[in-house]
Amino acid sequence: MLSQHVLTLTIFLFFLVCFCHSLHDRLTSVTPLYPGDKLVSDNGGMFALGFFNLTTVNSTRSLYLGIWYNNIPERTYVWVANRNSPITTPSAKLVLTNTSRLVLSDSEGRVVWATDNSVVAGGSGTGTGGSGVLRSTGSFELELQLPNGTAGVVWKSLDHPTDTILPTFRLWTNYRAHTAVRVVAWKGPRDPSAGEFSLSGDPGSRGLQIVIWRGTGTGTAGGRSWRSGVWNGAGAFSSINRFVYSQVVDDGGTIYAAYNAAGGPTTHWKLDYTGNVSLRVWNVESSSWSVLFEGPGTGCLGYGACGPFGYCDATGRDGGVQECKCLDGFEPEDGFFRDFSRGCRRKEALQACGGGGEGGGGRRHYFLALPGMKVPDKFLYVRNRSFEECAAECDRNCSCTAYAYANLSGIVTMSATSDVSRCLLWMGELVDTGKDSDLGENLYLRLAGSPGNNNKKKIGSMAMEIVLPVMACLLMLTSCVCLVTICKSRARTRRWNKEAHERSVHGFWDQNPELSCTSFAELKAATNSFHEANLLGQGGFGKVYKGTLEDGREVAVKRLSNGSEQGKEQLRNELVLIASLQHKNLVRLLGCCIHEDEKLLIYEYLPNKSLDKFLFDPALKSMLDWPKRFNIIKGVARGILYLHQDSRMVIIHRDLKASNILLDAEMDPKISDFGIARIFGCREQQRLHVA
Structure with a gap:
């Protein structure tokens, strides 16, 4: 009797193991997917499909079905099924129905998303004995036994992208029907619904270029935010060809580009909610995404930024x-x-032409x-x-x-x-x-x-460009001789002031060991030699750049203006004030660097930048609904209350404005820029309270 029970238990465990293995990468009609469950792709489990929660600023809980990278520590979503229909009920489920459709419904039975198998390339969308399979490419596919006895894929998520282009995806444009597949960015950093920006081939140009559109419609130049180069028959993005190979195919009605990543499956294109498209690859050493290409960025690559001609x-x-x-x-x-x-x-000006462009003797x-x-x-x-x-x-x-x-x-x-x-x-x-x-x-x-006349004009212009600088140089040399003595005396004074300033700053640093002292060489490397592409903003005392330190941390580096007495005063103010203040609504100072005439402050990096960017940009203004605005107002008020009443010293900011209110990833505000702030003594504090 005991041996019979042991045999029964063994058979049950055997079937349980087999059953679990079959669910490793696929969904069948008898195995619905619930929150807490997930499918994992084969060949190493690169991708996972399941439910995930995103909580908005107003604390609304939203449940989504999506695909993400399963074997990297940073949760990165590559596809969302119900991006525009979040589930707010306690539970949900994904099932394969007896009509061979994938259906996502909430706990009250409402259908929020389903596949459309009616149009399938190469055959009918009907079939039996189906299963939903998560491939190693990151594509979730519906596979059915078709009427002709063969197994075929009748639907796949790779044909319905959200904001990410994975390897093997086909970016197609039907230039006869004037349609194209579109990649649509998220609405915000924690809102996967369809945002303002989308990317597609351009049907009006026969699909020979890719466009990022801003707004709801495509097909008009007014809606273009960025445009790639027109396909010229050469390899696209030659400087990064070791990561990406692009094959372009034209079948006489549709043209498509198939992107195959030589860098591995953790390479993808992403269109973010700010309208930038980037090629990213996972960097194992830094445990973060490395950007190989990004556009249009903050330079002049935006559509028509330099005007006609x-x-x-x-x-x-x-x-x-x-x-x-x-x-x-x-x-x-x-x-x-x-x-x-x-x-x-x-x-x-061009002259009126005629007769093949000849006339007037030439x-x-x-x-x-x-x-x-x-x-x-x-x-x-x-x-x-x-x-x-x-x-x-x-x-x-x-x-x-x-x-x-x-x-x-x-x-x-x-x-x-x-x-x-x-x-x-x-x-x-x-x-x-x-x-x-x-x-x-x-x-x-x-x-x-004609080319000849144009060359003569260039020669005359070059001659003037040589003579005038030579004369100017002679005049400058004469003036410099007269100023040498004055400059030497002033240099001694500046050198003494600089040494005194550095002694005071380093003395402060010794008293605050929790702050790091970073080398100028590391900050230069972190900001790509203070490249304009990394520029976050600028004010009266200098510029602020985004940087990535050697340990992978993202920071904001304020480079104070050289030779500015106000800059020195601001440096002392920032060190004394911010380093001694601890509040979640005040920006955090991480370190400092003094190198020759260079004075730099290192702050925490806040990805959403400043409040004025959202308030005064008509496109981004809509992202600030009332709950977000009220949260920002409360955060700023808490920070000011701390400065005026709860800190060890009474501090008046004196420069509070939207550009000095920074926003973190959760849209929480932090007050920054204490360059002209004033510290009040005890008597002044009493007078303030009385007033």
């Missing part, structure tokens, strides 16, 4: 500054190189080749043209301002007779042009006159 020079983004410039033959519209939103104008225009350019938007795509025919097409059209040509043999085509030429023509203004060493190609720009 202006271009964004991004060739120096690894060590220089992105800046707006005018195309050759053009000058700033405002004449002062200040407001590039108005663009540039021609230095010499050629009235010529085409200047501009190498390494990101070609403009709003082009006319002319097919079946050679390079010579493309040039002639623009030359004989008086309205044509520029042309570009490329061989698209790098695109995989489904027809042996497919056209591999790409002739682009521009009529009128050139908008959203750039210069990029990675994606650039030749842009041929129509200019007035």
Whole structure:
């Protein structure tokens, strides 16, 4: 009898083990998925599918079904099923119904999300004996036994992305139907609902470029936030090809790019809620995401940032500054190189053309080749043209301002007779042009006159550029001789003041060992040599940069202005005040650096930056609903109350404004910038209380 029970228990455990293993990566009609359960992909368990909670600022509990990386410590979601329909009931479940559909419902039986199997590439969406399988690629797929006896995938999450593009995803554009698959960013850092920004191929350009759209609609230039370079037949993003290989396929109606990550499955593209798209790979050493590419960022890469006939020079983004410039033959519209939103104008107007561009005893225009350019938007795509025919097409059209040509043999085509030429023509203004060493190609720009006359003008201009600087240098040398004695005496005074200042600061540091003293070299490396791309903001006393220290911590580095007595006073003020204050609504000082004339303060990094960014940006203003605003008001009030009553000394901030209220990841406020704050003594404190 005992042996029979042992045998029964053994058989039961055997089937239990088998049953659990079958649920490791798949869902069947008899095994619903509940909160607390999860499916794990095969081949190492890279991905997991299950329920997760996100709590909003007003403490509303929302339940979502999604996919995330299962084997990295930082929870990173790559897909959300019910992003626009959060579940607020205590429980929920995902089931595979007897009609072969995946259905997500709350604990009250309401359906909040379901798959649509009616349209399936290559066959019917109906079948039997199905299961939901989580693949090692991060794709959750519905697999059915089709009527013809074969097993087929009738739905997969990879075809319905949220904000993340995983390897093997196809970013397709149907240029005949004028439709495209769209990647839509989250609405906020803790709100996965569809946000303001989306990414897709551009149907209007035959899918030859990718656009980040701002707003609800696509298809108009007014809704564009960023535009990639037009496909020119070469490898995209050549500087990062060891991580990404892009294959472009055109079947005569649809064109798609398939991204395959050589860096492994932990490589992906992500469109964040601020409108930036980035290529990220998981860094095991730092245990964080490393960004290999990001755009448009804070420079001039945003759509049309440099105006008509202006271009964004991004060739120096690894060590220089992105800046707006005018195309050759053009000058700033405002004449002062200040407001590039108005663009540039021609230095010499084009004459009326006719008869193939001849007349008046000579050629009235010529085409200047501009190498390494990101070609403009709003082009006319002319097919079946050679390079010579493309040039002639623009030359004989008086309205044509520029042309570009490329061989698209790098695109995989489904027809042996497919056209591999790409002739682009521009009529009128050139908008959203750039210069990029990675994606650039030749842009041929129509200019007035002839190349010979243009060279003579350049030689005369170069001569003046040489003579005038030489004369100016001679005058400056004469003036410098007269000032040497005065400068030497002042240098002695400055050196004495600097040594006294450093002694006072280092003395303070010795009394506050909890604060770190970081080297200038480490801060320079952390901020990429204080690159403009890392600039968070600037004020009267200096600039603030985002940096990543050697230990992986993200910080904000304030670089005080060199040679400023106000800067020295601000440094002392910040050290004395912030280091001695401890409150959750005051920004935290982490360290300091003094190196020669450099004075730097290191603060905690707050990802949502300052309050004014949300208040005065019409696009971000909508993110501040009343509960968030009320939370910010209370936090600022608590911080001010602490400064005025509860701290060891009475402190008046004297510069409280929206730009000095920083927001952390949870949108909680922290008061910053105590550069001109004032400490009140006991008698002054009594007078304040009496008042």
